[in-house]
Amino acid sequence: SQTIHQWPATLVQPVGSPLSLECTVEGTSNPNLYWYRQAAGRGLQLLFYSVGIGQISSEVPQNLSASRPQDRQFILSSKKLLLSDSGFYLCAWSGDRGPGYGYTFGSGTRLTVV
Amino acid sequence: QQQVKQSPQSLIVQKGGISIINCAYENTAFDYFPWYQQFPGKGPALLIAIRPDVSEKKEGRFTISFNKSAKQFSLHIMDSQPGDSATYFCAASRRTGNQFYFGTGTSLTVIP
Numbered sequence: 001s002q003t004i005h006q007w008p009a010t011l012v013q014p015v016g017s018p019l020s021l022e023c024t025v026e027g028t029s030n031p032n033l034y035w036y037r038q039a040a041g042r043g044l045q046l047l048f049y050s051v052g053i054g055q056i057s058s059e060v061p062q063n064l065s066a067s068r069p070q071d072r073q074f075i076l077s078s079k080k081l082l083l084s085d086s087g088f089y090l091c092a093w094s095g096d097r098g099p100g101y102g103y104t105f106g107s108g109t110r111l112t113v114v
Numbered sequence: 115q116q117q118v119k120q121s122p123q124s125l126i127v128q129k130g131g132i133s134i135i136n137c138a139y140e141n142t143a144f145d146y147f148p149w150y151q152q153f154p155g156k157g158p159a160l161l162i163a164i165r166p167d168v169s170e171k172k173e174g175r176f177t178i179s180f181n182k183s184a185k186q187f188s189l190h191i192m193d194s195q196p197g198d199s200a201t202y203f204c205a206a207s208r209r210t211g212n213q214f215y216f217g218t219g220t221s222l223t224v225i226p
Contacts, residue, residue, distance in 0.1 A: 006157075032212060043218040044158070044203065051212060090157050100146035100165075100209025105157030 002027035006091045006106030013113055019064075019078040021109050023091030026072065033074040034092040035066055036105075044090070050074060051096070086113045117141060118206050120217025127224050133191040135220045137204035142185070144206040148214070149178065149189050152201045161202070162189070165209075194224045 003026045013019060025031050035047040046059045048066035056066050063082050067075045074091060091106040120137045127133045139147075148163035164171045164178040164187065171178045177190040191198055201221050205214040 034213065041221070044216045046213060046216075049213055057212075092157075098208065098210035098212070100207060100211075103148070103160070103214060105150075105159070108155070108157045110155070 002093075002102075002104070004091060004093055004104055004106045006109060008109060009107065010110045011112070013081050013111065015083055015113055016080050019076070019081050019085070019111070021076040021089055021091075021111075023074045023076075023106055024072055025093045028093070028095065029071060030096045031072065031093040032096060032098075033068065034094075035074065035076050036090040036092065038088040038090060038108075040087070047076070081113045083113050086111055116218075117215035118204060118217045120204050120220060122220060123218070124221040125223070127194045127222065129194060129196060129224055129226050131194050131224075133194045133198065133222055133224070134188060135202055135204070135222070136186065136188045137206075137217050138184075138186045139206045139215075140185070141206070141208075141215075143208050144215075146207050146209045147178070147180065147187050148205050149176075150203040150205065150216075152203065152219075158201075158203055191222075194222075196224045196226050198222060199224050 006023045032051050034049045036044045050056050050068045064078050089109045094103040095101045118139050149161045150158035151161040152158040162173050162176050164180050166182050175192045180187045201219045203219050204217040207214045
């Protein structure tokens with residue numbers, strides 16, 4: 001069966017520090033991968049999605065970047081964190097046939113920038 | 115432009131009552147409409163989904179009603195329980211598209 005792993009679960013980082021969040025998927029190949037951010041009590045904001053290695057689509061201009069160095073690995077990064085980067089970050093995957101064939105979220109990373 | 119509009123933002127229901135959350139979409143090409151349930155500190159999990167070839171789908175106490183002509187769909191939770199207290203997101207997509215378009219979420223509180 002397919003599983004999605006996301007880490008770390010919680011992270012407290014000072015303003016101006018770098019960020020690297022990792023997401024990996026097991027049990028499938030060529031998944032579509034997604035990064036979302038959820039501010040406290042708010043909805044799901046799509047940040048990036050990827051349909052293949054090295055293919056990244058950005059939905060909103062921001063202080064963050066994403067990379068997909070391997071088929072089942074998706075990384076969210078920042079060179080210098082801002083206070084406004086605090087939030088709950090979620091990785092998700094779907095099969096390469098499209099989100100209607102399964103769309104699963106990871107357990108999330110709670111990022112607090114201080 | 116908000117592709118999927120969800121209401122209400124929050125909902126308080128007595129135990130045993132019916133919870134109703136509504137969503138409306140814009141793109142007539144959408145052909146897959148799921149609902150996700152999210153507990154605090156957890157990722158959203160698929161609750162129930164419907165395709166536009168049916169007007170209703172029921173799974174236990176959860177029912178999706180779908181009105182294609184009005185471009186609306188809703189989640190009904192029958193006999194609501196305190197354990198149903200969570201945030202609910204509707205979504206829409208083309209089944210073979212690249213992403214979901216999520217509603218803004220509804221925080222449901224079921225009072226014992």
